[in-house]
Amino acid sequence: MEKKQLRRSLLNKRQLMLVEEWKQKSDRICTHLLTSTLFTQAKTILAYFSFRQEPDLSLLFDDSKIWGFPRCVGDSLYWHIWTPQDSLQIGVYGISEPHPHAPTIEPAEVDLIFVPCVACDYQGYRLGYGGGYYDRLLAAPEWANKTTIGIVFDFAYLPQLPIEPWDKPLSAVCTETGLIQIQN
Incomplete structure (x- = not known):
């Protein structure tokens, strides 16, 4: 399946989730993150605010960490x-x-980046929203060696995604069933 069709299909599936299911799965993702050493050892974390039923990480947002959030400019x-x-x-x-x-x-200053994704694959590649914001960020030399965790629901964690030469694999993927570190 081509990227556009796959993106549309997975976004549609995410939008159709019942609010209770979305909340429960988001809470499970947060629990896995809270207990991971990648999270507990990080002082400064870049994250995102949930949009269109992306996994909601707001349970994590307290004053025990320095949190960074993006502005699109x-x-x-x-x-x-x-x-x-x-x-x-x-x-x-x-x-x-x-x-x-x-x-x-x-x-x-950044120790860890939570990356919003439409999908991730077992090799750590992500399918984004098509704007290239995170592709450009993760390709920049100053960001290239940061620890990155793709955040997706389990139905969007797939065996393989179509990849482009500029795609960079993530360090880990977190779904409601667990945190999977990628061996790159």
Whole structure:
């Protein structure tokens, strides 16, 4: 199946999840992350705010970590510090994001990145939303060696995805059934 069709099919399946099922599976993902050494040892984590029934990671967002969230500006992601006490604004794609004046995070400060995905495969490759934001981010030299965890529901964790030469595998994938570290 080509990327566009696969993306549409999986996004549709995600949208059809009942709210209770989405919440339960999101909570299980958070439990797996909370107990992983990748999470417990990280001080500064880049994450995302759930949009269109992406797995919801908000159970993790407390003051025990430094949290960074993206703002889409042009074709780049700018990362800003956010605390649960801070307000948000709605960005260009309708996604919640920090205010432009919030402090920024430098790549050297980041220990872990939670990557939103439409799907991931057993080799650690991801299918994104088609905008290339994370592809460009993860290909940049200052981000290339960061630990990355793709976050997907189990139905979107697939044996193999179509990949492009610029695709970079993730370090791990987390679904409601567990956290799988990828051997790259």
